[in-house]
Amino acid sequence: MGAPTPRGRPPNVPRDDAGSVRSAVLALQRTTGLPMVFGGAVLGGAVPGGGQDRLRITELVGNTTDSLSGLVVHSGSGLGGKAMAMGRPVWVSNYPCSASISHDYDKPVGREGLLSIVAVPVVVRRRVRGVLYGALREPLSLADRVVGAAVDAARDLEQDLAVRDRADEALARARPGTSTARWEEVRAVHAELRALAEEVADAPTRDRLREASLRLAAAGLDEPDASPRPALSPRELDVLSYVAIGCTNAETAGRLGLLPETVKSYLRSAMRKLDSHTRLEAVTTARRAGLLP
Template identity: 55%
Template sequence: MAGHTGVRGAGRDAEWAADAAEIRAALLRLRRATGLPVAFGGPLVGAGATRVRIGELSGTATAALDGLAVSAGNGLGGKAITLTRPCTVTDYRVARSISHEYDTPVAAEGLRSVLAVPVVVRRRVRAVLYGALRAPQPLGDRTLRAAVEAARDVEQTLVVRDEARALAAAGGEAARAGSWQEVRDTGAHLRGLADRLTDPALRAELLGVCARLAAADAGPPRGAQAPPLTPREVEVLVIVAEGATNAAVASRLGLRPETVKAYLRAAMRKLGARTRGEAVAVARRAGVVA
């Protein structure tokens, strides 16, 4: 295997880093759901994204797999990339259904029964998740289903994130062009995507984008413009809009009530509102709060 030799620009680098974070969480869920002692994986990298770089390890005993890259068509993971479907072997050492370029690191980690599941987004493999036993025994349908489900979870998150990025970019272009109705439509779509997310960090990020678009939606500049709301300020306003007290907001977000008040005061100041109710009303008109 060859190491990762580079990326195609900062945008692609950021995409791979975000993919890796999703993979890390999926591997932990996979081990909890199945009891597999080892799980690992990584995003596809390189020109044309045809190699999976293994950088996320869970339950491994050595560093043999860390940083290794599996090319499309080679080994179990490479086969999964090429076929875009899950692949398994009961005993990696003697399996005839795969090539054996990577026997040394696999043997160093003591792996025998292995599965590889591709993460496919819009017909493009974005990552591969692996699960393994240190004994040559069948993994079973339940384990395979759990691995496929973990991959699907990653796929859904990546689809939403990709769509949000594309919409944010489109909203920025619309704002620069003065297409304010398009900005409003983009903000509303992003707000809908945010409501579908369970990841609080990603949800806050999308709400922050909504806030920036709402600031742009104020129309062409007429002197100084209020700074956009931060993701946390938007999140506080969203919960306040549901009728929650500051104490309830603090409980849901894991903050102190005084901190919630500070976020709310900052949001009110930026929105030019004198009360929390007025702040919610302004945010609703701007499309930041449903």
């Protein structure tokens, strides 16, 4: 099969975690070409106190049966459970004969015909949030390249989840009120979301973060404006969001990982599109257009 088995979001699995695991599974299949790649998110893994003891496998590529779809793996049980408990990658070259793991899931694994399997935990802030698996239907040792690719995919997923956590925390701080101090916090969160979006490798995640920043910006409008908004590029808006909270060009460059001259170039372009002659005028115009909070 060339795409994950379509599944709804399981109960207690954070929507962002499940979606991120799906993207990571697809990326791992593309980079390794393994006949089967699968994974899942830990139930309640993104919720403090939500527990890290159970994983539900929801994303599968290359499966020939539904035996593993929806399977709940407990910490310490089987290969994936061992990876969860130890917090590090584990692999076997002949699953049914391995003495290093428990065999709680031999039946579903056997129905799928998997023999050589690697399981890599996804760990964010010392919490296991998911597991990625890659497998062969032959009793062969997995190449270092394949194991390395699985580890890299897990690390990329960890980074995306960490960024999303920071974005969620930033949004939680943004409670628009009437005070100037409160709006300054909203504007700082908006700039932070713009910067976080650039740190995410997953395009859908990046788009969602940018959309969240636009919703914050629109919250500053007394009434929706039906007129077309100036078409600023994402980077122009990133730069302007930091200028709006009082950052210098050098500070903006540091926040966004750009050169100061590059920041100046983006700012000049944004000012031209906003028909503004000063930084302050550009910020004011962008706020009136609903581009900045």
